[in-house]
Amino acid sequence: MSIGIEIIGLVLLGLICWDITITTLTLGGGGPISGRVASWVWKVALYLHRRQSNHRLLQMTGWSILVATPLVWFGIAWVAWSLIFIAFEGSVVNATTQVAADIWQRIYFVGFTITTLGLGDYQPQGRLWQIATAIAAANGFFIVSLSITYLLPIVSAAVKKRQISVYISALGGTPDDILVRCWNGQDFGQFSQHLINLTSELSGIGESYLAYPILYYFHAIQRSRDFVLSFVVFDETLTLLKYGIKQDSQVDPASVDPARRANAAFLRTLKSAYIQPSSETPPLLSLDLLKQAGIPTVSDREFAQRTQGLKFRRQLLLAMVEEGGWTWDAVASTKTTNRAIHLDDETLIQVDE
Structure with missing residues (x-):
């Protein structure tokens, strides 16, 4: 068990949920993460464009930022939940053998869960982790739903x-x-x-x-x-x-x-x-x-x-x-x-x- 890893995971999860909420559900502009990432990417593209004119690069950059934004949200959420499950040994077990999953298997389990595909061949161990898994799945559904409703408009x-x-x-x-x-x-x-x-x-x-x-x-x-x-x-x-x-x-x-x-x-x-x-x-x-x-x-x-x-x-x-x-x-x-x-x-x- 590692409290430090658990705290990092919870902080990351809180930040990304806040960023998604601010970006998609308010009229106050981009969130603290997506807004800064988009600005940095554009500045790099603009710098390259000024060195050697390339309007196609700028055009691709805009659409790339659009596609990358929900991917960044999903990626950080995956990392956050993975840290939470990794922090506790035995949080996930093999559904057949009941053997504790290793780090990479827990990362796989988290990815499978937050994409709302189900539990796969691993399952949470104990009531606490069953509840955590349900929350992770709901969080994944939250990200996917808001991403779609954000992109179309x-x-x-x-x-x-x-x-x-x-x-x-x-x-x-x-x-x-x-x-x-x-x-x-x-x-x-x-x-x-x-x-x-x-x-x-x-x-x-x-x-x-x-x-x-x-x-x-x-x-x-x-x-x-x-x-x-x-x-x-x-x-x-x-x-x-x-x-x-x-x-x-x-x-x-x-x-x-x-x-x-x-x-x-x-x-x-x-x-x-x-x-x-x-x-x-x-x-x-x-x-x-x-x-x-x-x-x-x-x-x-x-x-x-x-x-x-x-x-x-x-x-x-x-x-x-x-x-x-x-x-x-x-x-x-x-x-x-x-x-x-x-x-x-x-x-x-x-x-x-």
Whole structure:
């Protein structure tokens, strides 16, 4: 009998049950174990990506974290229960010969029990260990059930993220591109309706991030499907609308302001759990393409003055882009790049960019 091993097992069991409960049954973010493991894995993948660009690695990392999380829960629970049964000699015996099981046979017995497959060819010895076995089986069922109910909504939310990303990309690849495409020569047409739709969608995704923190680590190879880029492009579009367009040509504030507040709420969620503002401020958007399209804009100087109070917000956006495995060029002016150009009818659909 080893009290030390027993205590270690009980502590591990308590920690993993707490982690599972916090992660799956509350809206407060990831548990102390799964949250840290996911963060470390992502940081390693991001470090490798920055040394040699590999967006496929980041994409695989997100899904790997999703699959690994319940496996980590199950693995630690197996170790914890194994330590508990190992600490007491004779806790498990062979069902036929009644000979005490050795260490490896007890580990096998625990694995068989917590997977709820039954007792196999070994059985607990005595009433105390019969009760412990029943608790272990219930604990295994608890882990399996919560893992399944946790994974399915995450997959659904990840699909929702990509849907929103493509929606924004379909409007345009970059902030100025979106406004140029929506401009009909007199005003921005039905763009306010898109803002209303996206406000609702982004509010829902923000709540999903609180419930399922693992969504933060989902990355798309195609720029038009990556949520980070789409979100930042959308927020910068709202900045152009609110501060770069002359008053008499602006979209109805009743559609712009709620969208901007929904974005702010999402940024607060990220700031509280995932990112810190960058030490640098990204370059201010150019008004050149808007002017070329005949859209009434304020002067460059006035635009710079109006956006001085957005420094912290835009530093968060830059941090979001960099922590997502991208650079600011991916959301810069269409003079630099257009991440959604392959969605146009006149281009080749098979272009993977």
